[in-house]
Amino acid sequence: MKSKIVKFKNASTKILFNASFSEIKRLFNKEKIIIIADENVFNLHQNKFKAYKSIILKPGEANKSQATVDNIINKLIALKADKSNVLIGVGGGVITDITGYIASIYMRGIPFAFVPTTLLGMVDAAVGGKNGINIGIYKNLIGFTNQPSHIIYDWAFLKTLPEKEWQNGFAEIIKHACIKDAKMFALLQKNNLKFYQHKKTELANLIERNVKIKLKIVQSDEYEKGERKLLNFGHTIGHAIENQYKISHGHAVAIGMTYAAKISEANCDFKKVIELTLLLSNYGLPTKIKIDKTKILEVISMDKKKNGDTISFILLNKIGKGGIQPLPIKEVSKFL
Ligand SMILES: NC(=O)c1ccc[n+]([C@@H]2O[C@H](COP(=O)([O-])OP(=O)(O)OC[C@H]3O[C@@H](n4cnc5c(N)ncnc54)[C@H](O)[C@@H]3O)[C@@H](O)[C@H]2O)c1
Ligand SMILES: [Zn+2]
Numbered sequence: 001m002k003s004k005i006v007k008f009k010n011a012s013t014k015i016l017f018n019a020s021f022s023e024i025k026r027l028f029n030k031e032k033i034i035i036i037a038d039e040n041v042f043n044l045h046q047n048k049f050k051a052y053k054s055i056i057l058k059p060g061e062a063n064k065s066q067a068t069v070d071n072i073i074n075k076l077i078a079l080k081a082d083k084s085n086v087l088i089g090v091g092g093g094v095i096t097d098i099t100g101y102i103a104s105i106y107m108r109g110i111p112f113a114f115v116p117t118t119l120l121g122m123v124d125a126a127v128g129g130k131n132g133i134n135i136g137i138y139k140n141l142i143g144f145t146n147q148p149s150h151i152i153y154d155w156a157f158l159k160t161l162p163e164k165e166w167q168n169g170f171a172e173i174i175k176h177a178c179i180k181d182a183k184m185f186a187l188l189q190k191n192n193l194k195f196y197q198h199k200k201t202e203l204a205n206l207i208e209r210n211v212k213i214k215l216k217i218v219q220s221d222e223y224e225k226g227e228r229k230l231l232n233f234g235h236t237i238g239h240a241i242e243n244q245y246k247i248s249h250g251h252a253v254a255i256g257m258t259y260a261a262k263i264s265e266a267n268c269d270f271k272k273v274i275e276l277t278l279l280l281s282n283y284g285l286p287t288k289i290k291i292d293k294t295k296i297l298e299v300i301s302m303d304k305k306k307n308g309d310t311i312s313f314i315l316l317n318k319i320g321k322g323g324i325q326p327l328p329i330k331e332v333s334k335f336l
Helices: 021-027 039-044 066-078 093-108 119-125 155-160 163-180 182-190 193-198 200-220 227-232 235-245 249-268 273-282 293-300 329-334
Strands: 002-007 012-017 033-038 053-057 086-091 112-116 133-135 138-142 150-152 310-318 321-328
Touching (some): 012 200, 021 150, 033 039, 033 093, 039 053, 066 093, 086 093, 093 112, 093 119, 112 119, 119 200, 138 235, 155 200, 163 182, 163 193, 163 200, 163 227, 163 249, 163 273, 163 310, 182 200, 193 200, 200 227, 227 235, 235 249, 235 293, 235 310, 249 273, 249 329, 293 329, 321 329
Parallel strands (some): 012 150, 033 053, 086 112, 112 150
Antiparallel strands (some): 133 138, 310 321
């Protein structure tokens, strides 16, 4: 096991790589732990959860909602939970986003930690402290930035991860490569999904590398005034597609990155659109979908990065170098 402590403005997070889930009973008082997980993870890894109080949710993005929040809060009340408890979100991004949000609002804040179980959660969603829920089709409209006390990486969870979820994780990995790490882009070009599914050490190294990229960005700009916006590469159009078409986050972001690359080509002379689409395809990700332009523009007009008729759009100057540029929504619309 390898651990490091990462400092943020108002908190610090202990990150444990190569850890075992059972580490949680060493880190916290076992009686005070309340696990939040979804049915898929709970059923596949039941033996891990036996010893703890748990709140089990229906899986899926549709449940990252206010109704789920109400349900969890009622269960916490029934468990007589208070600030002496610790909520541990064990799951993908849906679970860690909800857990972080509940822990931030219940009794104005109680301790919480994450055990990410999807690749996407490990490299992205569990890292950086953003949490929240969706309101209808508006993704992550409500939420906080609040750091977990611990993020515990147990690779064993990945053994049960469905193929599609591997692909989703690679969408965020490719995103990190695009905005910050040209060498990682080249490494990903050399390998493929199967390679990482079978090479434990290479996978662990890749996950750590991505966690570090994200942490560095978050530490420099925790509350998203500038640099952190880069992490939204592919997400403006991606988010609009995600909830309109009920496709998964990573798949939607892959399509969003393809649009953003084309907009970058026209606006900042980006030259690697084809390389990016090939790489996405190599990791099983889609690069296009038939969309209803009006509906997509309607969602983009509610995006948190919008300011009047312009939107802070993340473009690529080259691979490994993302930039933030205000673009008229009309300009974005031309490419849809
Ligand atoms: N907070 C952030 O910074 C941030 C960043 C990126 C994404 N997100 C959010 O994360 C969410 C997407 O995350 P996700 O893709 O992990 O979604 P998810 O939590 O829905 O998990 C995807 C699916 O995998 C299943 N699953 C999870 N772990 C498994 C395992 N080990 N074995 C088998 N099945 C498993 C889940 O039950 C679910 O069906 C979105 O809501 C997105 O907005 C948040
Ligand atoms: Zn994302």
